[in-house]
Amino acid sequence: MNIPKVLDTVVNNDLCIGCCLCVYACPSKALKMEWNEYGFLIPTLSGTCDSNGDCLQVCPFNPFPEKEVSTENELGDIYLTTAPSHHPQIGKYNAIYAGHSNEFRLTSSSGGIGTYIFTKLLSNGIVDYVFSVKESTKPGSHYEYAVSSSKEELLQASKTRYFPVTLSEVMSKIKSLDGRIAIVGVACFIKAVRLAQYKELTLKAKIPFLVGIICGGVKSKSFAEYLASKAGIEKQNMQTPQFRIKDYESTAGDYSFGCIDKSINEKKTIKMRTVGDMWGTGLFKANACDFCDDVTTELADISLGDAWLPPYNKDGKGTNVIVTRSTIADKLIQDGNENGELTIETLPLERFLASQQGSFNHRHTGLSVRIKKNNPYLLKDLAMQK
Ligand SMILES: Cc1cc2nc3c(=O)[nH]c(=O)nc-3n(C[C@H](O)[C@H](O)[C@H](O)COP(=O)(O)OP(=O)(O)OC[C@H]3O[C@@H](n4cnc5c(N)ncnc54)[C@H](O)[C@@H]3O)c2cc1C
Numbered sequence: 011m012n013i014p015k016v017l018d019t020v021v022n023n024d025l026c027i028g029c030c031l032c033v034y035a036c037p038s039k040a041l042k043m044e045w046n047e048y049g050f051l052i053p054t055l056s057g058t059c060d061s062n063g064d065c066l067q068v069c070p071f072n073p074f075p076e077k078e079v080s081t082e083n084e085l086g087d088i089y090l091t092t093a094p095s096h097h098p099q100i101g102k103y104n105a106i107y108a109g110h111s112n113e114f115r116l117t118s119s120s121g122g123i124g125t126y127i128f129t130k131l132l133s134n135g136i137v138d139y140v141f142s143v144k145e146s147t148k149p150g151s152h153y154e155y156a157v158s159s160s161k162e163e164l165l166q167a168s169k170t171r172y173f174p175v176t177l178s179e180v181m182s183k184i185k186s187l188d189g190r191i192a193i194v195g196v197a198c199f200i201k202a203v204r205l206a207q208y209k210e211l212t213l214k215a216k217i218p219f220l221v222g223i224i225c226g227g228v229k230s231k232s233f234a235e236y237l238a239s240k241a242g243i244e245k246q247n248m249q250t251p252q253f254r255i256k257d258y259e260s261t262a263g264d265y266s267f268g269c270i271d272k273s274i275n276e277k278k279t280i281k282m283r284t285v286g287d288m289w290g291t292g293l294f295k296a297n298a299c300d301f302c303d304d305v306t307t308e309l310a311d312i313s314l315g316d317a318w319l320p321p322y323n324k325d326g327k328g329t330n331v332i333v334t335r336s337t338i339a340d341k342l343i344q345d346g347n348e349n350g351e352l353t354i355e356t357l358p359l360e361r362f363l364a365s366q367q368g369s370f371n372h373r374h375t376g377l378s379v380r381i382k383k384n385n386p387y388l389l390k391d392l393a394m395q396k
Contacts, residue, residue, distance in 0.1 A: 014040060016065035016072075017055065025071040026052045027228060027298040029195075030178035031202035032065035035209065041065065043178045045150070049231030050296055051176045067209055070201040071298055078208075082308040085204045089214075089309060092337045099363060099370060100333060101308030104340040106362045107332040108317045109354030111346070119170035119254040120262075120316045121330035123343075124194065124221060126352065127312060128164045130342050131192050131219055138189025141180040142167035145250065152234065152251055155180045157187070172229040172253045177202075184216065191217050196225035197304035204309045219338070222307025224315030224331070225299075226289050226369050233294035237267040241280040247273040255279060260326045262316065290368065300384075303377050305369045312339040317357075319365045331357060331365050 016032040028051035033041045040057035053065075066072050079085050086093075086102045093102035110121030118125050131137045139159050144167045146154035153171040157180055158164050177199060184191065193203055200222050207213040234253075235245040248269050255266040268279035282288065292300070307313040313333040322329035332354070334340035346352035363370065 012059040012061040014053075014055065014059045014065050015061070015063045016041075016053065016069050019066060019073065020069050020071050021052055024297045025073075025301060026050075026069075027071065027198045027296055027302075028052055028174055028176050029070065029199045029202040030176040030181065031068040031070075031206050033178050034181040034184075035064040035068045035206060037062060037064060043176050045231070049174065049233075049235075049294075050228075051174045051178075064209070068202055068205040070198040070205065071301065072205075075205075079205060082201065082304055085201065085208070085309050086335075088208065089204055090311075090335045093335045097359065099374065100306045100359075101304075102335055104334040104336070105343075106357045106359060107334075107343060107354045108322055108329055108357040108361075109332065109347075109352055110327070110329050111352055113351065114165075114168065115327055116256075116258075117165060118168045118328065120314065120328045122168070122328070123312075123330040123332055123352070124223070124314050125164055125168045126346065127221055127314075127339075127342060128158070128167075128192060128194075129161050130346070132159065132161070132164070134342075136190070136338065137192040137219055139187055139191045140164060140167070141177065141191060141193040143171050143175050143194070150231075152248075157183065169252070170223075170254050173234055173251070174228065174231055184213075190215070192219040192221065193217060194221040194223060195310075196223050196228060197307040197309075198298070198302055200307055200310050201304065219336075220310040222310025222313040224305070224307055224313055224366065224369075227292060227295040227299040229288075229294045230296070233288070234269075236294065237280065237282075237285065238269050240285050241267065241269065241278040243269060243271040243278055244273075247271050256326050256328060258326045262323045262326055262328055263318065264326065292372075300373075300380055301377070303373050305366055305373055306333060308335075311336040312343075315366065317365055319361060331362055333362070 020026050038060045040059040041053040042056040043051050044054045046052050090102040096102050111126035114122030114125040128140045144156040153173045234251045238248040249272040251269040255268050266279045266281050270277050315331045317329040317331045347354040
């Protein structure tokens with residue numbers, strides 16, 4: 011029996027992030043997404059593999075990529091052709107800002123620029139649909155990617171979900187959707203979409219805009235269950251977990267986790283600062299994230315993160331850091347600032363770097379140590395398969 015290359019090379023070495031582009035690219039439909047025992051979504055064999063290797067070509071953790079698309083630098087040269095500047099730590103870019111959307115700030119996780127950009131992409135006719143993350147009705151799956159085409163639907167998809175999601179279901183609809191699509195994703199998902207665009211040329215026009223979510227690591231399903239247990243809720247009773255409940259009277263970092271205990275229909279919350287350092291320790295984080303060096307979502311048209319630096323972090327209402335990487339993205343931000351829909355200021359490069367310093371330390375400075383320490387076996391294994 012043929013084993014799909016992505017399973018052999020990536021999934022079996024615990025380097026899969028669950029984006030599902032391999033499922034989309036497989037011509038024989040031999041893969042499907044399933045939950046693994048650690049609370050992550052991964053592809054598994056569900057049909058007969060024809061061994062053509064398409065699955066590996068679109069994988070963001072493919073250790074043997076084609077030379078033309080081997081890193082974010084090559085892909086950036088192909089897809090971000092209008093960006094005038096380049097920095098080794100953040101890739102190609104137009105400009106860097108900090109700020110918020112005056113309309114969406116309070117209903118979003120940081121400054122609401124994510125939701126703002128999507129509403130503008132729809133209202134300006136740049137895209138017809140958005141693939142973003144909404145509440146799921148599937149048992150055990152609290153959030154999932156879904157298709158939106160109105161402002162009301164986009165509002166349901168606001169806020170950060172520290173929960174595993176996969177593009178599997180929305181990508182399976184892509185050919186039947188008549189129109190253009192914008193997709194939001196963390197760095198590895200955005201890279202997978204770029205690799206799919208490289209492989210299937212029509213996807214470039216079909217997906218003209220990507221919103222990158224700056225990511226410090228993808229958490230397992232157990233993260234939400236652990237936080238619910240700390241709030242006094244058993245995992246089977248957890249409903250609608252909310253990962254970033256703001257405290258307007260406090261600092262931006264002083265947010266809470268909350269969810270409904272469906273056994274008594276009561277909402278419970280817990281301040282995140284009471285459960286310890288969930289980010290610096292890397293608890294509940296996917297192993298693949300320890301082998302990713304794309305801190306700022308280098309291949310998106312616009313990258314959005316939290317402004318974890320003063321004075322912005324003192325404001326519990328939330329503020330974004332913003333990196334524009336295409337003319338259209340930069341124009342949306344500039345126009346929003348001029349017409350008063352956004353409150354934006356230019357952020358010096360060094361200050362932006364400082365806002366993600368922890369992630370740069372871990373994923374740029376620390377990566378070579380992890381590769382040397384953890385990967386000799388993996389590298390030997392992979393060399394044999396090559
Ligand atoms: C797993 C994860 C880790 C993060 N780590 C960092 C970090 O280390 N540093 C940092 O500065 N920022 C980080 N962020 C980003 C930050 O939390 C905000 O999502 C970002 O600043 C955008 O805020 P906003 O108010 O503009 O977005 P909103 O207006 O609230 O919109 C958020 C958008 O993100 C989408 N979304 C929500 N969850 C996911 C998901 N899991 N995968 C893909 N899309 C999703 C929503 O559907 C929506 O379109 C992380 C986000 C995630 C999901």
